[in-house]
Amino acid sequence: MNSEELMKLDNQLCFAFYACSREITKLYRPLLAELGLTYTQYITLLSLWEQDNVSVKELGAKLLLDSGTLTPLLKKLESMGLLTRARDKSDERHLVVRLTEQGQQLREKASCVPLRLFEGTAVEPEELFALRKQVQSLMSKINEAT
Amino acid sequence: MNSEELMKLDNQLCFAFYACSREITKLYRPLLAELGLTYTQYITLLSLWEQDNVSVKELGAKLLLDSGTLTPLLKKLESMGLLTRARDKSDERHLVVRLTEQGQQLREKASCVPLRLFEGTAVEPEELFALRKQVQSLMSKINEAT
C-alpha cells in the first residue's frame, strides 16, 4: 500500500475500532438507560459483580482506567446507592469499593443486556466470539510491546 | 454460554473494542504529540486531506461525530492555523471547512504515522488488514439494523 492509500481514513484500523466502539456503545444506550446507567458505569458494575471489595487501583487495572476517571464515576454510583466507598483500615491509602444490596440486585435486571444487545442485527454469535478473540490477541501484543 | 459467563467483563465484545480502541489511541499519542495533535484532531485532518472544502455536516457523517464535538474541535484547529471556517455564501446554514497552506503541509509530516504506529509490536500488517475488514463488516451490519 502506498502512502496515499495508507492515509485514507477508511484504511485506518484505529478508526475502525474507534468508530465501531462508539457504534456498539450506541446499541447499549437504550438498554442501559432502562437501568439508569451509562456505558462506563455498566462495565464498572460488570467488574464489581464479578469481584467485589476491590480498591480503585485494582478496578482501574481491570477497566484500564485511572483514578481521574474512576473517582468521579464511583462517587456518582455511590450517590445512586449502588456502592460504598471507604478507606481500607489496614492501609488508608486504598479506597475499597463495595456493592450495596441495591447494587447487587441490579445484576438481575442487567442480566438480559448481553443477549439483547445484537437483537435485530444480522450479527451472529460465532462472529462476535471470533472477533473478540482476535481483538484480545491484538491488545495483548500491543501491551507486550509497551 | 450461561448468564454467569455472558456477564463476565472479558467475554464482552464491547469491552474488547472499547479497551483496544483506547490502547491504540495510546500508541498514537507520542507520534501525534510531535505534530501537536490529539487523536480526534488527527482523524479529522485525515478526512480533510482526502477531501477538503466540506461542511461540518459532511465531515460529521464521515467521522460519525456531531457538531457538539466538531464545533469546538474545528475552532481549535482554526486557532492553530490549520484550517478556516466560513459560511457557505450559497447557503448560510452550512459552514465550510478549508485547509490552510499550513494545514496541507502538515500532511507530509504526518505521512509516516501509519507505518510507525505498530513498530516495536508483534502485530503483522496482514493481521491488521484482516481485522479491519471484519470490524468494518460488523459495523455495517449494526448500521443496517438501526
Place this chain on the structure above:
DNA sequence: GGACAATAAATTTTATACAATTTAATCAAT
C-alpha cells in the same frame, strides 16, 4: 408572499478520558 416545517451549527449540560500535579499514607534504609 407569509406561516411553517426542515435543516445546519452552535450552545448547554452531563459524563468520560487522561496527563500532570497534589495530598496523604506507608515503606525503606540507615
Place this chain on the structure above:
DNA sequence: ATTGATTAAATTGTATAAAATTTATTGTCC
C-alpha cells in the same frame, strides 16, 4: 525513629462524546 522514596487517590486542566435545546437560514405549501 527520622528522612526520603514510593504508592494510592484525589484534584486540576484540557479535550472528547452525545443528547437536548437554541438560533439562524432555507425550503414548502397554500
